[in-house]
Amino acid sequence: MMKRIHIATPSKRYEVVIGNELLHMMDRMIDRVCPHVTAVLIITDETVASLYLADVQQALHQTYDRVYAHVIPSGEEAKSFEQFYACHTAALTNHLDRDSLIVALGGGVVGDLAGFVAATYMRGIRFVQVPTTLLAHDSAVGGKTAINHPLGKNMIGAFYQPELVFYDISLLSTLPKREMRSGFAEIIKHSLIYDRAFFGWLQANVEKIEDLNGERLQYAIQRGIEIKAAVVSQDEKEHGVRAHLNFGHTLGHALESELGYGVMTHGDAVALGMLFAIFVSERFYNQPLFYSSFRTLFHHYGFPTSLPSHVSPERLLEKMKKDKKAKDQTVRMVLMKEIGTVCVEQISDEQLLQWLYAFAEEGGETCDSSDSRGNDCEQ
Numbered sequence: 001m002m003k004r005i006h007i008a009t010p011s012k013r014y015e016v017v018i019g020n021e022l023l024h025m026m027d028r029m030i031d032r033v034c035p036h037v038t039a040v041l042i043i044t045d046e047t048v049a050s051l052y053l054a055d056v057q058q059a060l061h062q063t064y065d066r067v068y069a070h071v072i073p074s075g076e077e078a079k080s081f082e083q084f085y086a087c088h089t090a091a092l093t094n095h096l097d098r099d100s101l102i103v104a105l106g107g108g109v110v111g112d113l114a115g116f117v118a119a120t121y122m123r124g125i126r127f128v129q130v131p132t133t134l135l136a137h138d139s140a141v142g143g144k145t146a147i148n149h150p151l152g153k154n155m156i157g158a159f160y161q162p163e164l165v166f167y168d169i170s171l172l173s174t175l176p177k178r179e180m181r182s183g184f185a186e187i188i189k190h191s192l193i194y195d196r197a198f199f200g201w202l203q204a205n206v207e208k209i210e211d212l213n214g215e216r217l218q219y220a221i222q223r224g225i226e227i228k229a230a231v232v233s234q235d236e237k238e239h240g241v242r243a244h245l246n247f248g249h250t251l252g253h254a255l256e257s258e259l260g261y262g263v264m265t266h267g268d269a270v271a272l273g274m275l276f277a278i279f280v281s282e283r284f285y286n287q288p289l290f291y292s293s294f295r296t297l298f299h300h301y302g303f304p305t306s307l308p309s310h311v312s313p314e315r316l317l318e319k320m321k322k323d324k325k326a327k328d329q330t331v332r333m334v335l336m337k338e339i340g341t342v343c344v345e346q347i348s349d350e351q352l353l354q355w356l357y358a359f360a361e362e363g364g365e366t367c368d369s370s371d372s373r374g375n376d377c378e379q
């Protein structure tokens with residue numbers, strides 16, 4: 001069954017269409033929301049191209065005469081200046097104009113890069129997200145587009161909304177388990193920041209990653225997107241509540257950049273970051289949040305639950321201070337008050353370093369801290 005979720009931000013209203021075996025209707029659905037398209041440039045990666053590019057080209061040719069494709073290497077390293085430049089070159093050499101359309105066919109890497117290309121080509125042309133990973137239930141929605149800088153993740157980008165998110169989840173059937181797990185981390189995140197009942201549903205219905213199929217997969221994706229849509233519709237450009245979507249990302253992004261982009265999947269890094277955020281939350285609010293149970297659960301799903309031993313807490317702290325939520329070089333982390341309720345808190349370097357060491361060395365203990373500060377939730 002096809003499901004539609006509406007996103008309404010100040011800059012754009014659009015739909016996320018979710019269903020199975022939808023490719024044959026892709027051209028008509030795009031044409032309905034993007035009239036008078038002069039040419040289409042599909043941006044995709046090598047893996048996705050080998051699986052789905054021919055089908056997507058065929059579908060688009062039903063409506064469009066000029067359909068081009070630009071294929072980037074697979075993986076996080078492609079969110080680079082080099083690939084960004086190559087995409088612009090492809091757009092120029094194929095004579096895309098201001099009425100042309102970019103189709104981002106792939107996971108979050110393709111979506112973030114192609115979205116940023118669309119935001120900047122001729123100062124902005126229309127684009128459609130065609131997500132092919134579970135993680136992209138998050139990345140394709142909400143309009144954050146970016147490439148990485150060696151000094152920090154997603155540092156160069158724009159808020160730029162797509163015209164449509166066209167999510168044929170039958171394409172996820174070819175996704176390796178490690179990538180399903182990565183996407184599942186963001187689904188868990190959506191439940192933990194917003195919906196306690198959904199977290200309960202996940203625990204009851206997803207005993208292992210392989211359980212994410214059929215109706216359970218579709219429901220998990222839908223609920224994750226509904227939560228993201230609700231947050232983004234309230235706060236498109238992260239002046240407030242949108243920062244909650246960054247739960248687990250302060251450490252997660254620091255790890256991705258410190259280890260080298262692509263070494264750890266985004267979802268694994270975020271899962272470890274969420275675990276650290278829960279560890280910190282227990283100490284910051286001086287209340288038990290069942291950190292040990294979360295650690296056991298995350299371990300059970302196959303997520304990393306301890307910091308790689310060769311990564312130094314000092315270096316992680318330096319990277320965390322470059323996070324986009326930081327103010328005056330002081331780290332601001334999304335902490336959990338209870339399942340379903342989070343807020344943003346400022347944490348001093350000294351305190352954070354101490355907790356990073358404690359997390360690295362002890363990992364599993366529950367809260368008995370006496371140095372927490374019960375600051376009021378600011379967002």
Ligand SMILES: NC(=O)c1ccc[n+]([C@@H]2O[C@H](COP(=O)([O-])OP(=O)(O)OC[C@H]3O[C@@H](n4cnc5c(N)ncnc54)[C@H](O)[C@@H]3O)[C@@H](O)[C@H]2O)c1
Pocket residue numbers: 045046047048051074075076079106107108109110112132133134135136138139140141142143144145154171172173174175176179182183186266267
């Ligand atoms: N913009 C946002 O709001 C947002 C949100 C979350 C994550 N992100 C970003 O998304 C990126 C991660 O996205 P991702 O996990 O989708 O990674 P990805 O795009 O690199 O895809 C993961 C891997 O799966 C392959 N793949 C994609 N679809 C496939 C399919 N259907 N079958 C088989 N293989 C397939 C890809 O080639 C790649 O090797 C990160 O850069 C992260 O920062 C952005």
Ligand SMILES: O=C(O)C(=O)C[C@@H](O)[C@H](O)[C@H](O)COP(=O)(O)O
Pocket residue numbers: 138142144153154186238242243245246249324
């Ligand atoms: O949409 C958002 O807002 C998010 O924070 C979603 C995150 O899952 C995503 O990884 C996002 O790209 C992180 O944004 P950043 O601003 O921290 O780079």
Ligand SMILES: [Zn+2]
Pocket residue numbers: 138186249266270
């Ligand atoms: Zn993320």
